[in-house]
Amino acid sequence: MAQLGSVFLPVVSPRDSAAWYSAVFGxxxxxxxxxxxxxxxxxxxxRLTLMGPTSGIAAPPGLTWAPFSLLVTDIEAARKSLVDRxxxxxxxxxxxxxxxxATDPDGNILLICDR
Structure with a gap:
């Protein structure tokens, strides 16, 4: 049986993006x-792996499609917390x-779902 191990997302700064994803999504x-x-x-x-430019990832930040979804318990509250995005x-x-x-600070499209 296979399981999803990690999803990868291109970002400009892994440190800055990690702080944002931690603060916004816990x-x-x-x-x-x-x-x-x-x-x-x-x-x-x-597991989310944020890949910076020195990682060698071929895709630049600013994905115009959501490569994964983030599940939240309160979709209204999540939308309000992302009003600046x-x-x-x-x-x-x-x-x-x-x-x-919504978009993350690097312009990647995010899909936020309630289930």
Missing amino acids: LAVSSIQEHAAVLDSPDREF DPGPITGDDRSCFWFT
Whole structure:
């Protein structure tokens, strides 16, 4: 059986981005190096690796599509906390999920969902 190990996201500064993701989404910083930072969800079921320019990642920051979704317990509160990141409207339905998009400080599109 396979499991998702980590998702990778290109950023300008792993240190600055780790601080932002930790403050906004409550992810724990596991490690910070010049080329990358690793963050874990509180339950350690989700790992985010922020890849800086010296990591050799081929994609530059500013992804125009969301490579993963972030699950939050209160979607209204999450949207309000991202008001400075130009969040889109909350959309979706009770059958699948409610969601919205916003950008991180590097311009990467984020998809925030309630389940």
